[in-house]
Structure formats: C-alpha cells, structure tokens
Amino acid sequence: MRWFLLVSLFSAPAWAFPWMVKHSYGSCAACHVDPSGSGQLTPYGRAQADVLVRWRTQPRKDEEEVPASANFLWFLELPEFLNLSGNFRYGSLIRPAAAVKFVPLLMATDLYATLNFGPIVAHATTGVGTYSTRAIAYSGPAAIAPLCDPSKGACSVQWVAREFWLGAKLADEAVMVRAGRMNLPFGLRNSEHTTFVRALTRTDFNIGQQVGLSAAYNSEALRGEVMGIAGNFQVGPDAYRERGYSAFAEYSISHSAYLGLSSLITSAVADLSTGLPMVRHAHGLFARIAPTEKFALLGEADFLAWQTPQQLDRLGFAALVQADLDLMQGLHLMGTIEGGHTGSGEPGPSLGGWLSAAWYFLPHCELRLDNIFRRNSSATAATFEYQLLIQLHLFL
Amino acid sequence: MDRTSLLLLLVLALPAWASDTFPAVIQNKYSLASQPPESCALCHTNFVTGLGTVNTPFGKAARLHGLVATNTAALNAALDAMATELTDSDGDGVTDVAELMAGTSPNQGSGTGGGAGGGGGGGTVLPPPRYGCGASVVPELLFFASLLPLLRSRRRRP
Amino acid sequence: MSPTRSLLALTLFTGSLAFAWTQDGTATVTFDAKGPAGFKIHGTSEKAAVADDGKNLKVNVKLEDIDTDNGLRNKHMLEDTHAKDFPVVTLTVPTASLKETGAQEATGTFELNGQKKDVKFSYTSQCQGSVCEIEGSAPLNLGDFGIKIRSYLGVTVKPDITVGAKFKVKK
Numbered sequence: 001m002r003w004f005l006l007v008s009l010f011s012a013p014a015w016a017f018p019w020m021v022k023h024s025y026g027s028c029a030a031c032h033v034d035p036s037g038s039g040q041l042t043p044y045g046r047a048q049a050d051v052l053v054r055w056r057t058q059p060r061k062d063e064e065e066v067p068a069s070a071n072f073l074w075f076l077e078l079p080e081f082l083n084l085s086g087n088f089r090y091g092s093l094i095r096p097a098a099a100v101k102f103v104p105l106l107m108a109t110d111l112y113a114t115l116n117f118g119p120i121v122a123h124a125t126t127g128v129g130t131y132s133t134r135a136i137a138y139s140g141p142a143a144i145a146p147l148c149d150p151s152k153g154a155c156s157v158q159w160v161a162r163e164f165w166l167g168a169k170l171a172d173e174a175v176m177v178r179a180g181r182m183n184l185p186f187g188l189r190n191s192e193h194t195t196f197v198r199a200l201t202r203t204d205f206n207i208g209q210q211v212g213l214s215a216a217y218n219s220e221a222l223r224g225e226v227m228g229i230a231g232n233f234q235v236g237p238d239a240y241r242e243r244g245y246s247a248f249a250e251y252s253i254s255h256s257a258y259l260g261l262s263s264l265i266t267s268a269v270a271d272l273s274t275g276l277p278m279v280r281h282a283h284g285l286f287a288r289i290a291p292t293e294k295f296a297l298l299g300e301a302d303f304l305a306w307q308t309p310q311q312l313d314r315l316g317f318a319a320l321v322q323a324d325l326d327l328m329q330g331l332h333l334m335g336t337i338e339g340g341h342t343g344s345g346e347p348g349p350s351l352g353g354w355l356s357a358a359w360y361f362l363p364h365c366e367l368r369l370d371n372i373f374r375r376n377s378s379a380t381a382a383t384f385e386y387q388l389l390i391q392l393h394l395f396l
Numbered sequence: 397m398d399r400t401s402l403l404l405l406l407v408l409a410l411p412a413w414a415s416d417t418f419p420a421v422i423q424n425k426y427s428l429a430s431q432p433p434e435s436c437a438l439c440h441t442n443f444v445t446g447l448g449t450v451n452t453p454f455g456k457a458a459r460l461h462g463l464v465a466t467n468t469a470a471l472n473a474a475l476d477a478m479a480t481e482l483t484d485s486d487g488d489g490v491t492d493v494a495e496l497m498a499g500t501s502p503n504q505g506s507g508t509g510g511g512a513g514g515g516g517g518g519g520t521v522l523p524p525p526r527y528g529c530g531a532s533v534v535p536e537l538l539f540f541a542s543l544l545p546l547l548r549s550r551r552r553r554p
Numbered sequence: 555m556s557p558t559r560s561l562l563a564l565t566l567f568t569g570s571l572a573f574a575w576t577q578d579g580t581a582t583v584t585f586d587a588k589g590p591a592g593f594k595i596h597g598t599s600e601k602a603a604v605a606d607d608g609k610n611l612k613v614n615v616k617l618e619d620i621d622t623d624n625g626l627r628n629k630h631m632l633e634d635t636h637a638k639d640f641p642v643v644t645l646t647v648p649t650a651s652l653k654e655t656g657a658q659e660a661t662g663t664f665e666l667n668g669q670k671k672d673v674k675f676s677y678t679s680q681c682q683g684s685v686c687e688i689e690g691s692a693p694l695n696l697g698d699f700g701i702k703i704r705s706y707l708g709v710t711v712k713p714d715i716t717v718g719a720k721f722k723v724k725k
Contacts, residue, residue: 027592030709035591044707051626060625066707080708173590218592240525255586255596272525274451276459293623306448310464314448344448345440379444 020052026252026288027218028189033083033114033123035176035216036225036248038189038205039163040085040112040123041395046070049395050363055330069363073396083114086396087127094388107193107391108206110160121176124164162209176216181209181233184246185216185225186262187286187300190322192354192370196340197300200318201264201282203246210242224249229266239269242280256290262302271306278313281305294326306343314343322354330360345379364395421468425475426497434501439463453485454492454502574725575606575649578685581721583615583643589711597622597631604721606649613645613719634703640668645675645692645719652688654681664692664717666699684725691718 020031028037031045041049050067051060071077072084091105110127165180183189186203198204214227225248231241244267250260264282271278284302291297304316318340325333336354355371370389375382419431419438432438436445439455450459461474461483479493485502492502581602587595602615617637622628632638647662657678664673677690696703696713703711 026594029591030589030593042708044709047626047707048624051624065626070707169591174592176591220588220592220594223592235525237523237525255594275456308459310459310462310470342448344451345444345446379441379449
C-alpha cells in the first residue's frame with residue numbers, strides 16, 4: 001500500500017470558486033462531484049468552466065452546444081457512468097528576502113475518477129507529489145506528510161491519495177451521504193494556499209482531508225454538510241488522530257448573497273503540534289455576496305480555542321476578506337486581507353495581504369499570480385515577508 | 397488579540413494565567429539553594445509567558461502529567477508522577493526531577509548522561525507521528541473492497 | 555352626476571387602479587428556476603413594457619431580452635420556449651382588479667409559448683401622488699404552457715418557476 005502514500009503538502013489539487021456566486025451558483029453540487037464544492041468537476045461543471053470561466057476575446061459561438069473541453073483531456077468522450085479528469089498545478093515561489101529565493105513547486109499531479117451507478121457515487125483521487133521540507137513546516141498539524149526522513153536527504157516522488165469516498169444521492173439529489181476520506185465541511189473553500197482561515201482551522205482542502213461519515217444537503221435556500229470525523233488514518237499512531245465533527249450551513253439571502261455558519265470540535269489524545277491531549281474548537285461565520293455580475297465579496301471569521309483536559313489552553317482567531325473583480329470574463333483581479341492568531345503568546349496577530357490575478361487563458365487552463373505580503377507573528381518576534389507565487393494550473 | 401483573549405477569559409470566568417510561584421514551588425519542593433536556572437523558560441518557550449506558551453519539552457511533559465496554570469497542587473502532583481515514571485524530557489539519560497535537583501536543565505540534554513537531547517519526555521510520552529498509508533491501511537482497504545460489488549454488478553448488465 | 559364623475563367616485567371609493575396608466579421609468583421582469591441539489595437560475599430583463607388600454611394592464615417582455623448571465627443558458631431558454639415563434643411573454647391583468655395600496659392578490663392571464671393560462675399572483679402597490687410602484691410575483695409551471703425542458707449534461711431544470719415584475723406607473 002506504499003503507493004498510496006501521501007505527500008505534496010504545498011499543493012493545490014483543485015479549483016473551487018466561491019465567487020461563482022456572481023453567476024447565481026450558490027450551490028456547488030451541480031458543478032462539483034463533492035456536494036460542498038472543490039475538486040473534481042461534473043460534466044456540467046466542466047462545460048460551465050468553458051462557458052463562464054475561460055477568457056474570451058470574442059463571444060462564445062452559440063452553436064457549440066457542449067464544449068469540446070468538457071471532455072476528458074479536452075477530447076475524450078467518456079461513458080455517462082464514468083467521470084475522469086486530472087489536475088496539474090506547477091508553481092514557482094519567489095522569496096526575495098529568503099536565503100533560497102526561488103522554490104519550484106510541483107503542487108499537484110492528480111487523477112480524479114468518479115463512478116456513477118444511479119444514486120451511488122464512488123470517488124477517488126490519486127497522483128504523485130514531491131517531498132518538500134517546507135511542506136512539513138506548513139503541515140505540522142495537517143493531515144498528510146511524507147513518511148521519509150527529511151534529515152536523510154530529499155525524498156523520491158511519491159504517490160498521493162487525498163480523497164476516496166463512497167456516497168449515495170437521496171431525495172432527488174438534495175441529500176448526499178458519504179463515507180470515506182473527504183474534505184472537512186467548514187467555511188469557504190477558497191483556493192488560496194494557504195490562508196490563515198484554512199490553516200488554523202485545519203480545513204484546507206489541499207491537505208485537510210479526514211476519514212468519516214457525512215451528510216450534505218443542498219436546496220435553493222439552504223445548503224450544508226455535517227461530518228463525523230473518525231480520524232486521519234494516514235497519521236499514526238492512533239493517539240494523533242482527531243475525532244469529532246465538522247459542519248457548515250449556508251443560507252441564501254438572495255440569489256447573490258449567502259451567509260453561513262461553521263463549527264468544528266475535534267479531540268485527540270495527542271495534538272500534532274503540541275503533543276498534548278487537546279480538544280480543538282473552531283466556530284465561525286462566512287459570507288459570499290455579489291453586488292454585481294462582475295464583483296464578489298467573500299468573508300470568513302472564525303473563533304478558535306484549544307482545550308486540554310485540565311484547562312482552556314489557548315484562544316485564537318482567523319479571518320479573511322476577499323474582493324474578486326472580473327476585469328473581463330476569464331481575467332480576475334483579487335485582493336485579500338487576512339489575519340490569524342494562534343494564542344501562543346504572540347504579541348499580536350499575524351497579518352496578510354494578497355494581490356492576485358488569475359487568467360483562464362484557455363479552457364481549463366489557469367495562470368495565476370499571487371503577491372503575498374505577510375506579517376508573521378510569533379512569541380519572539382514579528383517578521384515581514386513578501387512572496388510572489390506564480391502558478392500554472394491545467395485541469396485535464 | 398490580547399484584549400480579545402482577556403474579554404473571553406472574563407466571560408468564561410476562568411482563573412488567571414500567571415504562574416509566577418512555580419519556580420519557587422520547585423525550589424521548596426526539592427530544597428534547592430536557588431530557583432531553577434531556567435526560571436520561566438523551564439516551561440515557557442523563550443521566556444514568553446501566557447496562553448499556549450508552555451511548549452518546552454519539560455513543560456509539555458508536565459502538562460501531560462496534569463500541570464495546570466497557577467495550580468501549585470497540580471504542579472506538585474505532576475512532578476511526583478514524573479519522578480515515579482522517570483520522565484526524561486530531553487532524552488539525555490537523566491530524569492527531569494534529577495536534573496532539577498542537580499540544577500541542570502531538563503530541556504537541553506545537559507545532564508551527566510550526555511545524549512543528544514530532544515527526547516519526547518520519556519515515560520508515557522508518545523513516539524513522534526508517522527505519516528502516510530503506513531500509518532493505517534484499513535480505510536483504504538475498506539473503501540476499495542466496498543467498490544467491488546459495484547463493479548461486479550456492472551459486469552452483469554447486458 | 556356625469557359618467558366621468560361617477561367613474562371617478564367609484565374608483566376613489568374602491569381604491570382600485572382603474573385609471574389609464576403609463577409606464578414610468580424602467581420595468582424589470584425576473585424569473586427564478588430550480589434544479590437538482592440546490593441548482594438555481596435567475597433571469598432578469600429591464601426591458602419590459604407596461605401598457606394600459608383602459609381595461610387591462612399588460613406587462614410584456616421579449617424572451618430575447620431576458621438574461622440568465624450565461625449565453626448558453628439563454629440559448630436553451632429561447633429554444634425551449636420557442637421564442638422564434640412566440641417571442642413575447644405577456645401578463646394581462648384587468649385594471650379594475652388591482653388595488654392601490656398594500657399587499658394584494660389578483661388573477662391575470664399569462665401568455666407564454668403561444669398558450670394562455672390564468673395565474674394567481676401576489677403583489678404590493680405603493681402610491682405616492684400620481685405614481686404607483688408595483689411589485690408582484692407568481693408561481694408557474696412551464697409544463698402548463700407546453701414547454702418541455704431539456705436535460706443538459708445531467709442537469710434538468712424543474713418546471714416550477716417563479717416569475718416577478720417590478721415597475722412604476724403614473725396616471
């Protein structure tokens with residue numbers, strides 16, 4: 001089973017566009033296999049990626065009923081029960097103030113497969129990733145990390161399997177129950193990797209999958225999911241596995257305004273970051289608003305608490321506000337402000353500002369630039385850093 | 397954040413967090429000539445005190461044995477338990493309590509036993525986490541086993 | 555009492571909108587449709603026309619003016635509603651049945667795809683001076699108008715939709 005090994009922690013395996021609220025897509029289930037969004041697209045979602053997301057200089061030709069790019073590898077038509085797709089993301093991280101100024105990142109090389117047998121859905125992802133010591137620093141408490149020992153040199157390319165679950169659609173597809181390894185339902189599924197809201201709540205869909213049982217509900221006014229977490233079985237020994245629940249519910253105030261609640265409580269005999277028995281809380285609000293068809297505002301604020309059996313150990317928070325502007329179809333300008341505090345004696349919160357641009361220059365092809373300004377706060381000092389992350393993303 | 401924390405703490409009616417007397421308690425417990433040389437840094441990383449800063453190897457081991465902020469009885473009980481379990485937080489072969497009594501650091505492998513340090517606290521402290529499918533193959537096997545009936549039923553269809 | 559005065563007195567007494575009205579400003583028409591798993595479509599047009607022939611208030615909108623923020627979806631809408639043959643959707647309401655203030659219900663005739671059907675709709679009317687702002691909505695079943703909706707890549711919109719209109723009229 002070694003070939004299932006998970007790595008590639010500095011990775012972004014999927015796209016998730018909370019800003020699709022601009023096009024009245026409040027629910028994610030029509031376009032994504034995961035009923036709460038992110039990851040593999042359905043055939044309908046692949047078509048919309050061509051119709052609504054890709055860059056165009058000329059209006060789309062109406063006679064092209066189903067875009068060719070809706071097929072696997074842009075041309076291969078598959079039987080209805082089989083949905084295959086892939087995800088390749090390569091990044092270059094430029095850190096002018098760091099000792100290593102240029103970090104090439106093979107962020108994702110995943111193959112997605114979904115089998116549909118009537119209401120039954122089976123989904124799995126697998127791929128390869130490269131080891132990165134930086135990943136360890138990011139992941140510490142995260143779901144997956146390489147088995148190899150970084151002190152013994154670079155590790156070889158290894159296999160990655162983030163998701164595998166079996167589900168059933170019920171009640172005219174309004175309800176989906178799933179069992180397996182999946183994303184934790186919590187907050188915005190924003191694709192920036194990694195933001196404080198995702199890292200501190202450990203719900204980054206790049207690395208935060210856990211095994212459990214979930215039920216998702218999607219209607220025109222309300223969507224949500226609750227998941228019982230049995231643990232991340234790719235972390236051992238068992239004492240390090242978190243068990244508990246994660247859930248969100250989002251209400252549609254109008255066709256372009258949504259307000260959501262998230263809640264997560266997990267317990268581990270030994271927390272991955274402290275080694276102590278720990279109950280971890282994250283509870284918060286998130287919102288998606290599209291005042292116009294060209295502009296979306298996304299926001300999330302989470303209260304965090306860590307509790308040992310004896311006492312409340314730490315309090316913290318994480319928050320994010322993002323504005324997404326369509327300069328034209330397929331060309332996005334995004335501004336993000338974020339903050340986070342781990343409650344570990346920092347004199348103040350860590351702060352971040354992102355100025356990003358995403359260009360969907362061809363069907364299922366994205367070129368993205370992230371200018372990331374960070375004030376990282378620790379117990380001993382606050383440091384400032386600027387990073388430029390350039391990504392090429394192909395969604396096969 | 398400090399104000400927020402303070403407000404939340406007040407709301408939750410939790411006790412105060414300063415444990416200024418702990419070094420003195422250790423001094424008295426073991427009849428030491430002076431307080432432990434590391435003082436606050438015995439438990440708090442880089443002398444920074446406050447919520448979530450008890451992260452030195454010795455501090456973590458003490459918390460695993462029931463240490464609670466400001467609670468001297470809990471500190472005494474934790475030290476007794478660590479003495480019984482021969483806890484060695486820095487893995488240098490000298491137990492934490494012996495290092496406290498000798499005036500050496502239980503965090504930095506400075507005991508007479510030498511050693512590289514960095515141990516996990518000894519006694520009942522867990523090994524470091526392992527990652528990857530080697531940690532457990534059960535969920536993966538269950539998942540793919542569950543797919544088999546689907547594939548078989550598919551084949552039966554004309 | 556002259557007939558005109560009689561009519562005026564009757565109108566004032568009943569508080570109805572039985573005047574000759576003309577459109578004041580932009581008239582907006584919307585529709586909201588649903589699909590599986592929370593899928594929904596919001597279509598809108600700000601090119602609706604409101605006219606009063608003295609007996610009936612008519613709200614007309616060309617199907618080609620309705621935008622769902624998705625070109626392919628607009629195309630499907632036009633095809634499924636046979637917009638080439640029946641390009642205009644019309645709601646006709648007897649003016650006398652409309653009340654001047656508050657939340658009300660009334661019945662009108664909805665014409666779509668060349669087929670007419672009486673529909674009940676709810677509306678609110680707020681009048682200031684000679685100008686009234688009216689906002690209303692009605693549930694419809696597209697199947698009642700002979701419209702069969704296609705399934706596109708596994709997604710089929712349900713036939714039950716809600717149509718709405720918002721406009722100002724002046725005496």
